[in-house]
Amino acid sequence: MxxxxxxxxxxxxxxxxxxxxxxxxxxxxxxxxxxxxxxxxxxxxxxxxxxxxxxxxxxxxxxxxxxxxxxxxxxxxxxxxxxxxxxxxxxxxxxxxxxxxxxxxxxxxxxxxxxxxxxxxxxxxxxxxxxxxxxxxxxxxxxxxxxxxxxxxxxxxxxxxxxxxxxxxxxxxxxxxxxxxxxxxxxNRNSVAVLNGKETKGQLIALGEDIFRYFGLGCRNVSKLFVPKGYSFNAFFEAIFEYQDIIHYEKYANNYDYNKAVFLMSNYKLLDNGFLTIKEDSSYASPISSVFYEFYNSIDELQIRLHSESEQIQCIVSNNLVENSTSFGQTQNPKLWDYADNIDTISFLLIT
Structure with missing residues (x-):
């Protein structure tokens, strides 16, 4: 052939x-x-x-x-x-x-x-x-x-x-x-978003697509936010309110109720809008219906860290704040040449 x-x-x-x-x-x-x-x-x-x-x-x-x-x-x-x-x-x-x-x-x-x-x-x-x-x-x-x-x-x-x-x-x-x-x-890999507070409402709405598409089950779903110290989540919560209907899906709702209960029983401090909890946490992999966040001091320091922990990260979403960023709302639309784990599958198959 x-x-x-x-x-x-x-x-x-x-x-x-x-x-x-x-x-x-x-x-x-x-x-x-x-x-x-x-x-x-x-x-x-x-x-x-x-x-x-x-x-x-x-x-x-x-x-x-x-x-x-x-x-x-x-x-x-x-x-x-x-x-x-x-x-x-x-x-x-x-x-x-x-x-x-x-x-x-x-x-x-x-x-x-x-x-x-x-x-x-x-x-x-x-x-x-x-x-x-x-x-x-x-x-x-x-x-x-x-x-x-x-x-x-x-x-x-x-x-x-x-x-x-x-x-x-x-x-x-x-x-x-x-x-x-x-x-x-x-x-396992997860995707992250780097925010600086200057994102437009449209970009934050698009970020909701990166978070909620496939109920957050994919490695290209954003499961963690990096935000500057003093960041207010008000604009973020206002923008993602568009995705509120996700709570009407029973399997997602069950995960939301369970994970929220686990967090509260452990006395974790949460921000919650009725269908998504966000929690300060150094981990990358958040459970379904939850997103972790972490504060950063400077973009340069954060970029060094993201590079050093690249084996845990699939995509980085930002408004060009860090190198090789994916645009808001585009994590689930990879090109054919956007290889999982950055491993060139074609080259592997040709040289093996």
Missing amino acids: SQNDKKRCFIELGKFLSQFSEKENVKNPSVLYNDMFFEDFENLIQLSQSHNGWYTPENVYFSIQSWATALTEENLDQWLANYNLEINEPKNVGLILAGNIPLVGFHDFLSVLITGNNVLIKTSSNDQFLLPFLAKYIIAIEPKFANTIAFVEGKLENFDAVIATGSNNTARYFEYYFKDKPSIIRK
């Missing part, structure tokens, strides 16, 4: 996904194999929450639209332009996927196939249906992919390299189990 053939399949997949949005699903007669897949995918989206209570239709549609936007010829060409994909000898690459947010492992799936490798996929029990469906679609576009894609239910075997995602605890198991194979082992 030529590189252009592989790329064409994912461009067609992007066109297929572009038909589905929270506002309306619009069937485009020019999209390939719609008669076979369109209605079934509509049904799968609606059933996703029964498979995983956190996979609301709103969040599944958001993930689908993000990938529809990414999978264009222009984006694929820009992403792959710096690599020599012809040098690759096909390998069997195992993927152990997380299931915290919908299609969280799709980038690894795409990377393995676009580099001409074979993929062995062990899905999370929390996300067992979306990726296999999309795999069936690209096999329909290019039947040769049927020989390069396998979903594994039991033990992962007969692989040359592995990309595994899990918690810090499971990462230790992965590192031991896969010690004799080339691997990328992804651990």
Whole structure:
């Protein structure tokens, strides 16, 4: 299969996904194999929450639209332009996927196939249906992919390299189990926002998207704020009031009630607006429905600290206060070349 053939399949997949949005699903007669897949995918989206209570239709549609936007010829060409994909000898690459947010492992799936490798996929029990469906679609576009894609239910075997995602605890198991194979082992990471009090209301509203999208379950969700001493949270709370309806979702509300009770019983000082608590804490990983904050003395000192603790951080959101910042509201819209943990997956697959 030529590189252009592989790329064409994912461009067609992007066109297929572009038909589905929270506002309306619009069937485009020019999209390939719609008669076979369109209605079934509509049904799968609606059933996703029964498979995983956190996979609301709103969040599944958001993930689908993000990938529809990414999978264009222009984006694929820009992403792959710096690599020599012809040098690759096909390998069997195992993927152990997380299931915290919908299609969280799709980038690894795409990377393995676009580099001409074979993929062995062990899905999370929390996300067992979306990726296999999309795999069936690209096999329909290019039947040769049927020989390069396998979903594994039991033990992962007969692989040359592995990309595994899990918690810090499971990462230790992965590192031991896969010690004799080339691997990328992804651990817990969190994202942070650096504020200075000069942010506009629009930027703070957008920050709410970084906090609440996917209920805060993703590594790209902001779970901690760095603010200057004397910072007032009034403008922050006023802006994120737009997201108040999140408390009507039962699973989120249960977490809010539980975590707030735990904090209060421990006599922690909290700021609370009825659907989010914020707590001064040096940790990066806050529980669902809570965001930690910490004061900083100077941006220069903070930047040194963030650099030294970079292995715990996925994204830094700010109004260009620190290097390599992500804009407010954009953490869940990474480009194809925005690699998780800043590890270049394509380079790993080519040199392994």
